[in-house]
Amino acid sequence: MSLLQFALSINNPSPISFGDTAVTGFFKLLFVTLAFLYFIFSFVVTRQIKVMRTTLITPISPVVRLIGYAHFIAAFLIFVAFVLFL
Amino acid sequence: MIEVFDADSKKPAKTSSTRTSTANVMDSTEPKMTKTSRTVDEYSEVIRQEAPTNNIFDAFAPKPTQVFFDSQDKSEQVILLLRKHPITQIPWLLVAIGLFLAPVLFSVVPFFDFLPSRFGMAALVLWYLLVVGFILESALSWFFNVYIISDERIIDVDFLSLIYKNISSAKIDNIEDVTAETGGAVRSIFDFGTVRIQTAGASAEIAFEDVPHPAKVTRLLNELLLEEELEKIEGRVN
Numbered sequence: 147m148s149l150l151q152f153a154l155s156i157n158n159p160s161p162i163s164f165g166d167t168a169v170t171g172f173f174k175l176l177f178v179t180l181a182f183l184y185f186i187f188s189f190v191v192t193r194q195i196k197v198m199r200t201t202l203i204t205p206i207s208p209v210v211r212l213i214g215y216a217h218f219i220a221a222f223l224i225f226v227a228f229v230l231f232l
Numbered sequence: 233m234i235e236v237f238d239a240d241s242k243k244p245a246k247t248s249s250t251r252t253s254t255a256n257v258m259d260s261t262e263p264k265m266t267k268t269s270r271t272v273d274e275y276s277e278v279i280r281q282e283a284p285t286n287n288i289f290d291a292f293a294p295k296p297t298q299v300f301f302d303s304q305d306k307s308e309q310v311i312l313l314l315r316k317h318p319i320t321q322i323p324w325l326l327v328a329i330g331l332f333l334a335p336v337l338f339s340v341v342p343f344f345d346f347l348p349s350r351f352g353m354a355a356l357v358l359w360y361l362l363v364v365g366f367i368l369e370s371a372l373s374w375f376f377n378v379y380i381i382s383d384e385r386i387i388d389v390d391f392l393s394l395i396y397k398n399i400s401s402a403k404i405d406n407i408e409d410v411t412a413e414t415g416g417a418v419r420s421i422f423d424f425g426t427v428r429i430q431t432a433g434a435s436a437e438i439a440f441e442d443v444p445h446p447a448k449v450t451r452l453l454n455e456l457l458l459e460e461e462l463e464k465i466e467g468r469v470n
Binding site: 180184221224 | 299300302346348350357358361362364365368372375378391397399
């Protein structure tokens with residue numbers, strides 16, 4: 147490789163190949179872990195909503211519960227999607 | 233018809249303007265106690281000037297319809313429901329807007345260009361999930377952290393974090409001192425402040441923080457205190 151070719155390659159580094167399973171595996175593990183932690187958080191939010199609803203009873207309590215469950219289901223589906231497709 | 237007090241009868245419903253009982257006429261040597269009580273509109277000028285609130289998102293909700301709390305007695309009536317003034321929620325709203333726009337603003341920075349495109353999409357999904365969680369948590373915190381004034385008690389409902397709940401209550405006649413604090417331009421313009429209530433109970437002080445119309449709240453509490461004292465003097469009971 148000539149000096150010019152070497153100088154050009156510094157500004158145009160080769161991207162990590164998709165076959166680099168170590169790097170992708172690490173990031174998949176990272177994303178799955180974060181998604182799982184958020185799934186746990188969403189479960190705690192549903193419990194918190196239940197406590198809140200029983201403490202203060204309002205006409206929108208059913209709507210709040212629905213929002214909590216939708217949030218929980220969304221977190222679960224995203225976790226599953228990360229496990230299967232990342 | 234002589235109106236007498238019947239210790240065995242249950243507390244009557246609050247819907248009637250006067251509550252009387254003629255059961256068990258007392259001995260003439262004992263003081264005759266009336267079971268007549270007034271509604272909040274009769275003794276509170278503050279509440280008399282306010283219409284019942286149907287909006288469940290109101291931060292200052294006099295006579296809220298369809299709002300109850302778990303330790304509420306059957307005959308206990310919620311007179312005023314308070315939350316923090318909506319202006320105090322602007323900081324987290326601005327943060328939420330910033331978080332929503334952050335991926336657009338930082339799209340020029342190639343965070344995940346060295347990874348397959350699905351990781352970039354996953355990062356975006358995870359980011360917005362976190363933003364939704366932040367918004368949900370902030371909104372729930374504002375909606376359910378309430379201050380309740382009933383005809384018998386004042387209650388401070390605090391959800392301090394995901395798993396910590398603190399409910400402080402004090403009977404109206406245990407209130408010793410009421411102080412309203414309003415400081416600063418924003419609080420003066422939007423008329424909100426903190427009402428501090430010194431009590432004789434386990435909770436030495438209950439603070440209604442950043443509530444709308446603190447002067448009205450103070451006046452209402454003073455009216456309720458006066459009514460409690462009048463009830464004791466006149467022998468009226470709830």
